[in-house]
Amino acid sequence: MVRAYFDNNASSPLMPEVLEAMRPTLEGAHGNASSIHQRGQAAKAALEQARANVAKLIGADASEIVFTSGGTESNNLAIRGIVGEWRASHPSATALPHLITSRIEHHSVLNVFEELERLGHPVTYLRAASDGRIEPAELQLALRPDTGLVSIMMANNETGVLQPVAEFAAMARAAKVKFHTDAIQAVAKVPIDVKALGCDLLSLSGHKFHACPGVGALYVRRGVRIQAMLYGGRHERERRAGSENLPGIVSLGAAARLDLADNARLAQLRDRIEQTILASVPRTGVAGAGQPRVPNTTDIYFDGIEGEALVIALDLHGFCVSTGAACTSGAVEPSHVLLAMGYPRARARASLRFSLGHQNTADEIDALLAILPELVQTQRRLVLPDAAPTLARLA
Numbered sequence: 365m366v367r368a369y370f371d372n373n374a375s376s377p378l379m380p381e382v383l384e385a386m387r388p389t390l391e392g393a394h395g396n397a398s399s400i401h402q403r404g405q406a407a408k409a410a411l412e413q414a415r416a417n418v419a420k421l422i423g424a425d426a427s428e429i430v431f432t433s434g435g436t437e438s439n440n441l442a443i444r445g446i447v448g449e450w451r452a453s454h455p456s457a458t459a460l461p462h463l464i465t466s467r468i469e470h471h472s473v474l475n476v477f478e479e480l481e482r483l484g485h486p487v488t489y490l491r492a493a494s495d496g497r498i499e500p501a502e503l504q505l506a507l508r509p510d511t512g513l514v515s516i517m518m519a520n521n522e523t524g525v526l527q528p529v530a531e532f533a534a535m536a537r538a539a540k541v542k543f544h545t546d547a548i549q550a551v552a553k554v555p556i557d558v559k560a561l562g563c564d565l566l567s568l569s570g571h572k573f574h575a576c577p578g579v580g581a582l583y584v585r586r587g588v589r590i591q592a593m594l595y596g597g598r599h600e601r602e603r604r605a606g607s608e609n610l611p612g613i614v615s616l617g618a619a620a621r622l623d624l625a626d627n628a629r630l631a632q633l634r635d636r637i638e639q640t641i642l643a644s645v646p647r648t649g650v651a652g653a654g655q656p657r658v659p660n661t662t663d664i665y666f667d668g669i670e671g672e673a674l675v676i677a678l679d680l681h682g683f684c685v686s687t688g689a690a691c692t693s694g695a696v697e698p699s700h701v702l703l704a705m706g707y708p709r710a711r712a713r714a715s716l717r718f719s720l721g722h723q724n725t726a727d728e729i730d731a732l733l734a735i736l737p738e739l740v741q742t743q744r745r746l747v748l749p750d751a752a753p754t755l756a757r758l759a
């Protein structure tokens with residue numbers, strides 16, 4: 365039985381009002397927004413209402429919103445779309461443009477850049493400081509006359525650290541370079557105004573803020589041209605072919621209207637977790653403490669434990685949390701984000717992420733805090749210094 369779900373950065377639950385908004389599209393009021401009959405036109409109206417809501421959430425114009433299948437597609441479309449457009453408009457170029465991103469991006473950004481590097485683009489990966497922040501001076505140093513795109517995330521999915529994205533965007537603009545930000549963990553958690561921010565492209569994803577999984581959007585500033593990735597119909601102003609996911613998009617539009625005032629409560633709950641753990645459990649610390657962070661996320665290390673084992677122990681007590689570790693070829697790899705911040709491997713493996721959503725209550729936090737210190741103590745007794753590699757093989 366799940367007593368409390370603290371893994372909202374992985375996927376957050378549909379809020380009741382979001383479910384209610386999308387229900388008609390699942391119960392008869394379906395239709396293809398491209399059809400000219402009544403049902404089609406109703407679908408089109410629902411789609412455009414959702415587009416207006418999403419645009420309003422980030423200060424964009426509705427025409428600047430492209431619906432996608434989620435954050436991964438939004439990031440791919442932004443990066444590959446800009447690079448593809450450059451290639452199409454420079455058919456006889458002999459050198460490919462230089463690209464800039466950071467080492468702490470989500471894999472839906474990092475892996476795209478790695479592929480572009482294999483295709484011949486020079487890529488610079490900016491470092492993060494030990495507090496998770498990417499220094500604007502690093503970007504200034506990395507910009508070159510042949511740079512074609514900068515992509516740096518707004519909020520990190522593991523630490524929640526917010527980057528100085530407006531500064532990055534201003535630098536990119538001064539250098540006449542396109543700027544994309546993966547804002548998937550920031551949207552609906554901090555106020556965003558794309559015009560004030562000055563970015564050219566911004567990605568968001570529904571299931572990170574209480575809409576459905578499998579739906580997202582890309583903001584493309586008016587006048588910025590991107591090449592579509594999918595060939596097909598002329599949907600989304602020819603930027604994303606394929607019949608739109610009406611229920612998902614309606615859920616995204618409804619989630620975009622949720623009251624964000626509740627974020628202050630989440631910040632208090634998050635702070636309570638940190639203060640209680642740091643005060644009652646020795647050899648713990650918070651990633652990015654002291655830096656501006658989104659209100660719902662904390663990443664805490666518990667030196668001397670195996671993160672995966674503590675996740676399992678918490679799960680047995682009904683609490684869902686996560687590590688930033690990735691399971692590759694049967695072995696648990698520590699988080700690339702924490703390693704990039706200079707964490708030793710053992711500390712990166714001993715880190716847990718607690719990410720809150722609007723469904724979480726103070727009672728749930730109390731229940732977690734009532735049990736966590738004791739579980740850590742038990743784990744520390746269990747994990748002998750040479751047990752870590754064995755546990756990794758077993759995981």
Ligand SMILES: Cc1ncc(COP(=O)(O)O)c(C=O)c1O
Binds near residue numbers: 373436470517569570
């Ligand atoms: C920062 C960030 N970018 C991109 C993604 C991918 O989003 P999606 O799961 O919607 O494809 C995630 C999901 O965890 C994320 O946290």
